[in-house]
Amino acid sequence: MTEEKQYASFMERIRAGEKIEATDWMPIEYRKLLIKLIHMHAVSEIMGAYPEKEWVPRAPSLRRKLAIMAKVQDEMGHGQLLLRVVEDLSAPLGRTREELVSDIYHGKVKFHNVFHMEARTWADAGVIGWLVDGAAIINQASLLETSYGPYARVLKRICAEESFHMQHGENIILALAMGTDAQRQSLQTALDYWWESLLFFFGPQEVTPAAKQMMHYQIRLKTNEELRQKFLDKYVPRIQSLGLTIPDLSLRYDDSQKKWRYQAPDWHKFSQIVTQNKGPKSEERMLLRKKAHEDQQWVREAMRNHNISISSAL
Amino acid sequence: MQNNQNDVYEVFVQKSHAEQHQHVGSLIAPSPDMAVQMARENFLRRDHAVNLWVVPQSQVTSSTYGGRFFAREMDRGYREVKGYTENGRLWRMFREKVMTLEEIVAFVEEKERGETEGGER
Amino acid sequence: MNNINDLRYREVLIECLYQMADDKLLLGHRDSEWLGCCPDIEGDVAFSSIAQDEVGHATFYYQLLHQLGEDDPDRLAFGRDASKWRNCMLVERENDDWTYSITRHLFFDQFDQIRLQAMCTSSYEPLQHGVKKMIREEYYHLLHMKTWFKQLGRAGGVATQKLQQAIEKLWPDVNGMFSFAGIEEDLLRFELIQLTPTEMRVKWEAEMKALFQQANMSWPGEFPQLKHDGRKGEHSAALKTLLLTMGEVYQSEPSAKW
Numbered sequence: 001m002t003e004e005k006q007y008a009s010f011m012e013r014i015r016a017g018e019k020i021e022a023t024d025w026m027p028i029e030y031r032k033l034l035i036k037l038i039h040m041h042a043v044s045e046i047m048g049a050y051p052e053k054e055w056v057p058r059a060p061s062l063r064r065k066l067a068i069m070a071k072v073q074d075e076m077g078h079g080q081l082l083l084r085v086v087e088d089l090s091a092p093l094g095r096t097r098e099e100l101v102s103d104i105y106h107g108k109v110k111f112h113n114v115f116h117m118e119a120r121t122w123a124d125a126g127v128i129g130w131l132v133d134g135a136a137i138i139n140q141a142s143l144l145e146t147s148y149g150p151y152a153r154v155l156k157r158i159c160a161e162e163s164f165h166m167q168h169g170e171n172i173i174l175a176l177a178m179g180t181d182a183q184r185q186s187l188q189t190a191l192d193y194w195w196e197s198l199l200f201f202f203g204p205q206e207v208t209p210a211a212k213q214m215m216h217y218q219i220r221l222k223t224n225e226e227l228r229q230k231f232l233d234k235y236v237p238r239i240q241s242l243g244l245t246i247p248d249l250s251l252r253y254d255d256s257q258k259k260w261r262y263q264a265p266d267w268h269k270f271s272q273i274v275t276q277n278k279g280p281k282s283e284e285r286m287l288l289r290k291k292a293h294e295d296q297q298w299v300r301e302a303m304r305n306h307n308i309s310i311s312s313a314l
Numbered sequence: 315m316q317n318n319q320n321d322v323y324e325v326f327v328q329k330s331h332a333e334q335h336q337h338v339g340s341l342i343a344p345s346p347d348m349a350v351q352m353a354r355e356n357f358l359r360r361d362h363a364v365n366l367w368v369v370p371q372s373q374v375t376s377s378t379y380g381g382r383f384f385a386r387e388m389d390r391g392y393r394e395v396k397g398y399t400e401n402g403r404l405w406r407m408f409r410e411k412v413m414t415l416e417e418i419v420a421f422v423e424e425k426e427r428g429e430t431e432g433g434e435r
Numbered sequence: 436m437n438n439i440n441d442l443r444y445r446e447v448l449i450e451c452l453y454q455m456a457d458d459k460l461l462l463g464h465r466d467s468e469w470l471g472c473c474p475d476i477e478g479d480v481a482f483s484s485i486a487q488d489e490v491g492h493a494t495f496y497y498q499l500l501h502q503l504g505e506d507d508p509d510r511l512a513f514g515r516d517a518s519k520w521r522n523c524m525l526v527e528r529e530n531d532d533w534t535y536s537i538t539r540h541l542f543f544d545q546f547d548q549i550r551l552q553a554m555c556t557s558s559y560e561p562l563q564h565g566v567k568k569m570i571r572e573e574y575y576h577l578l579h580m581k582t583w584f585k586q587l588g589r590a591g592g593v594a595t596q597k598l599q600q601a602i603e604k605l606w607p608d609v610n611g612m613f614s615f616a617g618i619e620e621d622l623l624r625f626e627l628i629q630l631t632p633t634e635m636r637v638k639w640e641a642e643m644k645a646l647f648q649q650a651n652m653s654w655p656g657e658f659p660q661l662k663h664d665g666r667k668g669e670h671s672a673a674l675k676t677l678l679l680t681m682g683e684v685y686q687s688e689p690s691a692k693w
Binding site: 050059060062064069073080101175180183298299302 | 491693
């Protein structure tokens with residue numbers, strides 16, 4: 001079959017809603033878009049473990065300690081599942097786990113803006129668990145229908161585990177909202193700090209060429225703005241019901257347009273954070289990943305060496 | 315295995331003795347031992363299981379996806395329940411109802427359960 | 436025969452539970468510091484489960500203590516002065532490299548397995564009940580640590596050197612695990628435990644010697660005498676720092692619900 005015919009029958013399958021599998025023929029553009037998206041997703045899970053990891057040693061009760069450990073562990077686990085999907089996609093390009101991880105601290109892969117930010121208080125950890133995860137869940141749920149089978153299957157598992165994360169985050173927030181004045185104040189401060197990041201999380205309002213192509217291939221099915229609107233739909237009423245003030249006086253629901261009107265985040269500032277790794281915590285957390293990966297290469301090698309010695313002994 | 319990369323292992327979980335092993339995903343590990351140990355936590359943090367397999371991905375032989383390999387085009391109603399819908403009508407002529415396997419299973423299981431309870435007493 | 440209303444019985448039981456609880460919480464806490472920092476992603480996930488198990492076991496012991504009239508579990512974990520902690524020194528030490536954490540865990544898990552087995556017929560039924568469950572969970576920990584230890588030991592090169600250093604660094608802390616701070620005779624008399632500390636150490640040595648051999652590691656010899664006994668509340672600066680971190684949020688408002 002010529003490349004053109006292969007492409008035509010591939011697009012036929014996409015349009016028919018069929019799932020594409022790792023071993024199927026796919027246009028290189030499709031493969032690269034998938035790698036870009038899922039690599040960023042995987043790395044965001046792994047880097048997303050760090051802000052909350054900082055609060056694992058300080059969690060204020062035994063139950064919270066266990067829960068936040070389990071949650072951070074799940075993030076790492078999601079990173080693992082997603083990395084496996086990228087690894088299979090990248091294998092024909094000769095790329096492996098070692099590189100896909102070192103890409104993080106070589107600045108070759110981006111991760112979500114929220115994970116470049118500081119987690120300064122326990123309330124920040126709570127807001128991350130509630131709203132950052134909330135935003136991530138909306139994003140991930142929108143990808144469940146993606147055209148790439150292995151990604152869809154892994155997302156199904158991830159979303160199932162996110163349902164625990166949702167409850168975990170809400171539980172922390174509810175305790176703070178029902179707590180002392182100082183606790184409520186710290187919750188408000190956390191919301192003030194995170195709000196802009198949360199709006200930026202979904203990405204620019206305009207549909208970029210890459211996003212357009214992802215929709216063409218049905219890798220993604222919803223635009224950034226559609227997802228941001230869904231987030232606002234779900235969370236604005238809940239935030240307000242807790243008596244918290246959203247730090248955006250212009251925020252309102254436009255009945256005629258059936259849309260939320262909001263003060264746009266500082267697109268430029270956050271783009272810099274994501275593309276240049278210039279957030280308050282970018283460098284520190286990338287260094288953590290580098291130490292974990294590069295400084296412990298000897299451990300991974302030792303485990304392999306052992307393997308060789310055993311097989312040669314047989 | 316002799317290069318500078320770890321192997322990929324496909325992971326299969328058997329959730330209960332009544333079920334077969336099911337594929338749940340894959341992981342990277344330095345040895346089969348480690349693959350089994352890591353699989354427990356990477357895939358069974360919440361679920362219960364009775365057994366786990368790991369298989370080097372390189373050892374998996376796969377069919378192609380979709381299309382011809384799985385083609386079953388002609389009528390195979392003769393080997394399926396739905397090919398025998400007329401039984402219902404035929405039984406009615408004998409003033410009887412059609413029986414289903416589920417019905418028999420439920421009937422038998424209930425009976426057996428009754429017997430054990432009786433035995434224990 | 437053994438009466439919970441007997442003052443000494445109660446006292447000894449409580450002391451013993453503190454030793455077990457504090458060991459577990461600190462080990463779990465140190466483990467959790469590895470989150471996101473393990474040598475590989477899969478191993479990170481596996482290690483975190485072990486950390487959670489340890490904290491879970493500690494929680495169980497603190498609940499038993501609370502039932503015996505001690506403070507509520509969170510206060511015991513987050514609001515207690517270092518001098519009140521009864522853990523052995525081994526578990527409070529700061530993390531070092533991966534070989535140190537693996538070896539420490541291995542040493543402790545082997546000890547813990549022996550201690551738990553010696554309590555399977557404990558005269559205090561709630562403890563006996565929990566111990567049986569914990570032994571089942573600990574099986575995986577020991578298996579996992581032994582696999583790491585053997586493979587690191589046999590690898591040669593940097594890994595084996597570092598493993599050797601880790602063993603040497605940990606060796607002075609081994610004896611501390613077997614200290615019961617003076618309650619050992621009463622523990623036996625009340626049938627709370629079935630083995631003397633010396634018997635436990637003999638078992639530990641036998642198990643570890645066999646493993647060292649499989650891992651091609653040489654046995655460092657006698658255990659040095661204890662300088663400080665954590666079980667008597669003698670602790671290092673590392674514990675004080677750990678407790679400050681661990682209690683930071685809790686102590687910012689101890690009466691609040693978190």
